[in-house]
Amino acid sequence: MKKTLTLVMALLLTLALVLTGCGGNANGGATPEPVTPTDSGTDPAPVETGDDDVIKVGIFEPLTGANAAGGQMELEGIKVAHSLVGEVLGKKIVLVEMDNKSDDVEAVTAAERLVNSEKVDIVVGSWGSSVCIAAGDTFMNAKVPAIGTSCTNPLVTLDNPYYFRVCYLDDFQGTLLANFAKQEGYKTAAVITDVSDTYAIGLKKYFVDAFGAENIVAEAQFNKGDQDFTAQITSVMAANPEVIFAPSGYAEAGLMMKQAADLGYNILFLGADTWETEVMFEVGGVATENCRFTTFFDADAAPTPESTQFLTAYEAMFGGKPKGAVTALGYDAYMVAIAAIEKAGTTDGEALQKALTELDVTGVTGRCVFDENGDAVKNQAIIKTVQDGGFKYISTVVVD
Amino acid sequence: MSVLKTEGATMRFGGVTAVDNLNIHIENNEIVAIIGPNGAGKTTAFNMITGVYKPTSGQVLYQKPNSGNAAMENITGKRPDLIAGLGIARTFQNIRLFKEQSVLDNVLIANHVRLKNGFFSAMLHWPFYYKSEREMRERSMVLLESVGLADHANELATSLPYGLQRRLEIARALATQPQLLLLDEPAAGMNPKETEDLTQFVAQIRDDFQLTVLLIEHHMQIVMDISDRIYVLDYGKTIAHGSPAEIQGNPDVITAYLGVEEE
Amino acid sequence: MALFWQNVANGLTVGSLYALVAIGYTMVYGILRLINFAHGDIFMMAMYFAFFAISIFYIPWYIAIILVLVATMLLGMLIEKTAYAPIRNAPRISLLISSIGVSYLLENLATVLFTGVPRQFPSIGSLQNSLVIGGVTIQQLAIYTPVVMLILVALLLTLINKTKTGMAMRAVSKDFETAKLMGVNINRTISSTFAIGSMLAAVGAIMWGQKYPQIQPYIGVMPGLKCFIAAVIGGIGNIKGAVVGGLLLGMLEIMIVYAQPGLSGYKDAFAFVALILVLLIRPTGLFGEKVTDKV
């Protein structure tokens, strides 16, 4: 056993050295890849090299790790879109999946690999902001535009002309939720925030700004991975808020609502787009029926030509309805990417970037125009709730 | 002049009194033995003297080398490394060499306590550091030479035969430049020939290094041959004290110890 | 005042869950002197077993619980046989690394086998219903958990003090080599220790899942660490200590947030701070026995 292992290790060592040390050879080292390696020259410029007859779209998503659920849903949307539009500029489109593992270090290497080894022409993704923030510079330096799907943090596109996104931002969402709460007649609110989640603290800030800091009667925090919120709930409920705003991940949201109900509190929970996964009501059970959250898209909202096309194609490919709005965002991001290539007429990074800034398309999640930061100027959000073990559409809020 | 003195040193573990009211004194350049059946508290006594255990009550007094007629210092419960620094070195009953290191390194490290240059001068390889490192090596080689281990200097300590490991442990203790050497059953597991060599060796290092030796031993041969005085412990209590001849004739000792163990 | 008692109730609920899981930790440590870093992950696997048994195969919960206990027990024994037994005589540090390795492997394996998507833990009976007593809301679970815990503690103490296996366990914990010489079957004793430890983890997992019905591959990490801390606070190796340690830790976490809501963001750090304080002030914990190194 020992000997065999020694042998395995020796082989591993040799392989690793081949990869790192002998990089001086012509072909960039032996990096076995799922997709045939492109015939790269010594020039690392991201201009079309190698195969002229395919266009490569990189998928930068968390397929494993904490956010795998979100990543997988978006991947479905991208695949649906790809099944509809598989060709642009007369060339076949190839999807290159790259797992960023929901991990910032992995994300950067994954991004490097997409732009430098796979030489993709444009990138779609990701679910979650921190991986996008980490990888953003890589895409920018390589001049490969990236279309963010559901990365809602302002920092993603900040100072990065090559990062765009089809979702709305935390400020839009936070403000919208605050306005919704006010419209519904709520005067006081408590906030329970996941301090270890950048998305949550962003939302909290904009919600508090819009709702009025003086109307926030209590605040509490927790950390990702926490399972017990009874202390936080009990402490904020002592201030008698009319509604609790709880920007957090879906699993935490489910647990929190369940525990609030177990403690005998009957209070409305407000949240945002991350809540829209089945896990939320699976974990939280009936307690989650007392919630409202914003999202990007809903199959039950008034149909548009785009959404009908999307839903039909989804049904054909995966059966049923999409599990979450982010699937629609994945779809839209891909469509935006293809539209940009079409408009630019080339896959040159700079031309694509320019094309994206001028783009005006209507997707499943509404009209999509990019502002000077590269953020989609969205005008609609959807409010949903949970009912009878499923999500239920409540209303579409259009902001102008 | 006493080098070491214990005054009513007592060690209790929970309900068990391992050493009860130990009063010993060791004069300069003497070889003193502590004997007694297994579990009599001999090693515990060593551990109290070297600071591994802090006595439950009583104290340990020690006369530092070259301190003239100054009063003895109370070293009760001091940290073992500080006690080693004061000039008390020891060996262990169940050999505790640094297993992963060479014979030479084992001895070299014992010089560390006398090292005068600081960490930064060592890292920056200042001339002073080279000098002290060279001196250390020379001293250690001389020491290995004197215990007959020079040929094994670069071998792994644990690769030595048992008898030589015992010697190496003594050499290591000597490298700390002690005034008082504590040997914990140095002849354990040795054959008669090795035992005889060891007897001579202990007597010889006492003379060569101007040492005072405190010894725990089961081997009556050694004890009777080289000890100036003997303390006998049984169940933690000192039951007899005197010259080898006196001890041999002491009826208490014979019943408690010699009568039990055939040696 | 009701608020205060509500927090006390919350603290006791959390604390008794901590205590329940801490018993398993402390038992394995008490006998083998090994911190089983994988304990939290065995806990996680038990939750998945329960999920598959009840939610996927629709086995009635009272049968499923037995299956889960047996499966977790087998898993624990398998881990012991493959990862700990071969290096039993190696330095302790190797055992520790091995247990970290097992923990890491189980987490990654679970990610591959069950995906990272969180699942819902099936609810059992009426445990989730709440009672209101004098303005304080208590889940039935909060009443059952201490009961289950006390029964387990009683069983465990009987096992250890009254049975032959228990005697062998105590012998092994005192001195490995001597126990072997005295004819104790070391392999079987250690195996049964792990089996029981894992079973305790499974019981803990089922009760935990009632309160926090969420399963994902990393779910065992935090409970694992916190219950370990609870065991250390009580004096690791001491079963009563684990119970007290768990209750104390649970109360501490809840009461600090109650007294200082501004500190709620630091809640996870409380346990670690408590751990370090205990190790500083009383390294053997509240009930731990003093261990002297043999020289």
Place this chain on the structure above:
Amino acid sequence: MEKNKTRFRGIASGLTKNKRRNLLLSMIAIIALTVFLHFTEQGATVGSYEVRVLNLCAVYAVLALSMNLINGFTGQFSLGTAGFMAIGAYTTSLLIMPVSVKAKVFYLEPIVPWLENVHWEGNFGLFGALLVAGLITAVAAFIIGFPVLRLKGDYLAIATLGFSEIIRIVFTNTQSVTNGSTGIKSIPNTANIWWTFGVMAFFVVFMLRLMKTSYGRAFKCIRDDEVAAESMGISLFKHKMLSFVISGFMAGVGGGLMASVLGAITPLLFRFILAYDILLIVVLGGMGSITGSIVGAFLITTAKEWLRWLDAGFNIGPIKVPQIAGLRMVVFSALLMLVILFYRRGLFGNKEFSWDGMFRLIKNAPKRVAAWFKPKPKGGGAK
């Protein structure tokens, strides 16, 4: 190939017989590495993806050395590396970030005034920042060391892990200093391949020297037998602390380099799981081997990238294995288990590389390979 040889040249000295040959070989290796680094920096050898992997290899090597010093050489099982890295990474980032970028990145809550206008530019800036990062981390290690170094074995492991988590939780909550969970982005990528390999080379030389001094020997003695070491006059606490503080310094510098290489950090990056990754490197390479840590770091880091095909689905002969996300990490954790169970001493044990050792190995290789395959003549070729 040449890189791995160079790093251990120090060990070759002192051998009279083959001294000249060894010196020559070492010099060739150093020159070859320098030339390679030069062209790599120019972008002539490998693409930027490979450069990033190389950078990470070197950073992980520094971190592995840090962990190996305290765990492998001093025998104190500390799992606090991730926390120390966090301190180093945040210190470095906050010092080298341009003022304007800071204002933008701290968009939720403005940065504290005393950090607002700090900007240490360029290579000198990075040097100063890494130094300060190392020192602050060393001070943190010193403070943490006081309570935890009184503990041993598993208790020490848990206590250091606890401190690591406390550091991370504090960083998550101190929004106006660390920007909380949003993390910091647009950290200047000043640390190029010269920096990473330079720092690594510096620490390799540092460790080689340290281990040759009396202090290094004292560390190893503490690892082998604490009681004996103490009886030989070695102050356990002082030396453990020294080792812990140096280890902290290295982890801080390593974290700082990592921040500059990655360009963006968040507190979640520094979960204690990160320490497991480094532990894997140290164990695989060999606890107590400098060579081992370096080889381990390069091996694991490149293999982690190389094994991406495991996640993507592959074919074993006619059987098609579908895409299994996460399989790669299973392989890695299984590897850690296999190493610890069957190959406990790792690749190098506590030995170091030497030219003589290598020549001996090459000379004996045919015999050893033959011996391997004797019972099973049907084996694959191993070069």
